[in-house]
Amino acid sequence: MKLKKISKITLIIFMILEPLFDIYYLYSDNLREMFKFAPPTIIRMLIMTFLIITSYLFVRKKINKKYLISFISIYLLYTILHLYNCSIFNSSIVNYQDYSILSEIFYLIRMICPILLIFVTYDSNLEDKEVSKIIVSVYLIFASIMVLTNFLGVALTSYSNGNRIIAANFFSWFNPNTYSKYGYELIASKGIFHMANQISGVMTMMLPLLIYIILKDKFKLINMITLFLTMLSMLMLGTRIASLGMLAVIIFCLVMYYFFQFIKKKKLKITNNIVCILVFISLVLLIYPYTPVANRTYASSNHDMVMDNIKASGALEELVELRSKLPSMNEEEQKISKINFLEKYQHVYEFDEEFFLKLYNYKEDPDFWFSILDKPYKDRCDHRELKNLITKWVFEKNNNKLDYLLGFSFERPRNALIYMENDIYMHIYSIGILGIILFIFPYIGISIYSLYQIFKNKKKFTYLNMTYIMCICLVYLIGPLTGNIFDEWIVTLFLGFISGLLLRNIKEAV
Numbered sequence: 001m002k003l004k005k006i007s008k009i010t011l012i013i014f015m016i017l018e019p020l021f022d023i024y025y026l027y028s029d030n031l032r033e034m035f036k037f038a039p040p041t042i043i044r045m046l047i048m049t050f051l052i053i054t055s056y057l058f059v060r061k062k063i064n065k066k067y068l069i070s071f072i073s074i075y076l077l078y079t080i081l082h083l084y085n086c087s088i089f090n091s092s093i094v095n096y097q098d099y100s101i102l103s104e105i106f107y108l109i110r111m112i113c114p115i116l117l118i119f120v121t122y123d124s125n126l127e128d129k130e131v132s133k134i135i136v137s138v139y140l141i142f143a144s145i146m147v148l149t150n151f152l153g154v155a156l157t158s159y160s161n162g163n164r165i166i167a168a169n170f171f172s173w174f175n176p177n178t179y180s181k182y183g184y185e186l187i188a189s190k191g192i193f194h195m196a197n198q199i200s201g202v203m204t205m206m207l208p209l210l211i212y213i214i215l216k217d218k219f220k221l222i223n224m225i226t227l228f229l230t231m232l233s234m235l236m237l238g239t240r241i242a243s244l245g246m247l248a249v250i251i252f253c254l255v256m257y258y259f260f261q262f263i264k265k266k267k268l269k270i271t272n273n274i275v276c277i278l279v280f281i282s283l284v285l286l287i288y289p290y291t292p293v294a295n296r297t298y299a300s301s302n303h304d305m306v307m308d309n310i311k312a313s314g315a316l317e318e319l320v321e322l323r324s325k326l327p328s329m330n331e332e333e334q335k336i337s338k339i340n341f342l343e344k345y346q347h348v349y350e351f352d353e354e355f356f357l358k359l360y361n362y363k364e365d366p367d368f369w370f371s372i373l374d375k376p377y378k379d380r381c382d383h384r385e386l387k388n389l390i391t392k393w394v395f396e397k398n399n400n401k402l403d404y405l406l407g408f409s410f411e412r413p414r415n416a417l418i419y420m421e422n423d424i425y426m427h428i429y430s431i432g433i434l435g436i437i438l439f440i441f442p443y444i445g446i447s448i449y450s451l452y453q454i455f456k457n458k459k460k461f462t463y464l465n466m467t468y469i470m471c472i473c474l475v476y477l478i479g480p481l482t483g484n485i486f487d488e489w490i491v492t493l494f495l496g497f498i499s500g501l502l503l504r505n506i507k508e509a510v
Helices: 002-016 029-035 039-059 065-087 101-122 128-152 178-182 196-205 207-216 221-237 240-263 272-290 299-313 315-328 331-349 353-359 366-371 377-381 383-398 402-406 411-415 425-430 432-439 441-456 463-482 489-508
Strands: none
Touching: 002 039, 002 128, 002 489, 029 039, 039 101, 039 489, 065 101, 065 402, 065 432, 101 411, 101 432, 101 441, 101 489, 128 196, 128 207, 128 221, 196 207, 196 221, 196 240, 196 463, 196 489, 207 221, 207 240, 207 272, 207 463, 221 240, 221 272, 240 272, 240 463, 299 315, 299 331, 315 331, 331 366, 353 383, 366 383, 377 383, 383 425, 402 432, 411 425, 425 432, 432 441, 441 463, 441 489, 463 489
8 A cells, every 4th residue: 555655646747847847958969868868768768667566566467468468479479570560671762761769669668668658657556636736737847938938038949940049029029020030930939948849749738627727726816826827928939739729628628618507507606717718818919929839930921022033043944954955865864964954943933942952962862853843832941841851752752562561760860950840640651550549649648448338427528538539639729839849758647647538437436
């Protein structure tokens, strides 16, 4: 019993401290070189190992050995097949040759840990007040750090992978010259955290649970402060998921709350908590026109100007002439001709230099860059779309039917810095359809199972259960829109945690 209590306390502390494990400075190259992995990764692995072992010790007598052996065998077999398929990947592109079996194995371990956390959470016997404490604490840590560092002007920019500091803080948003001077990229801030997309994802996906806690609890100042700081910090992030998603989620949660009040025939009253939420929404709507996300600029506005430059340069006529000559050339002559054309008109087509010269060098694969000459300017310059186009091109060029089932690896595109910002779709390439079923489907599978149980037993149709399901479904909505969600501890651990809570509620409900 004593060990079980230690395990439960460890789980609570582990989840509360998750935001601190995602601080940018803990992922520096120096620390990675010193420890081989980022320190938070090592800590998470050690704690997860302890939680998994202790959880197994408590329930081993209840576990059907056939199910356990089947579970281990399926994941082990997939791992072996996936690693084999990764090893036969063939590409002449230098950046795609950076591959490590050890790193790929570690990635698969990282993907299965949140699934194992489902069972750890399910068996932890967490009380509702303990879950509330975890959720409120996580949001308070995230939001207070982000707001404070922004106010002090020391926050990191959301749209930088490095340690670039914002050019202006929250109070500068209301200066009409701020965005024209710096651009929204240097104004949006992520506090001192690692990646804005992942912070946006986790803060949006758990927001229904925070709103549930606030609505079901009596009025508490700490809850209101946490919600206000959360909403402000999500505006500061500057991503569409955080800023617009936050408003949509809160409004939907209010509607869902009153729906359950109505079906339970309770009096539809406006509590102090709801008044505060409505005031916060009103403030956000007033601030929104001055936020980074409302002042984003888009490449599509430059399309006509770039097309005019291409026509004026004579590039279109030369391109038509070159394409007519290519069939009569041998392979080497075709490659040289394409390289020469791309080199001559690189600046006219305004290719993104980071990709064109470094990440996916045009001299190594001129066929790719030649193939996108007719695409709109926004597709040629937008980093997200370029990653999509390159990944699809490399995948098809590898020409291995097993890739669809097993994937060609997570490590290759990630090390090449060309990892698509589109979850599920990217995972077809990285871990294949079988990998998606094993590592990504279980969470939504639990939601589907829960809905089935709710359909069978209406007593399980509760506000809390639907809130958990909403949290899980939000991840599957956010992932394809923002990317890099299912690959990161900060999101998947909470996804596993919430899935475990939902499964426990459904199983234990009368």
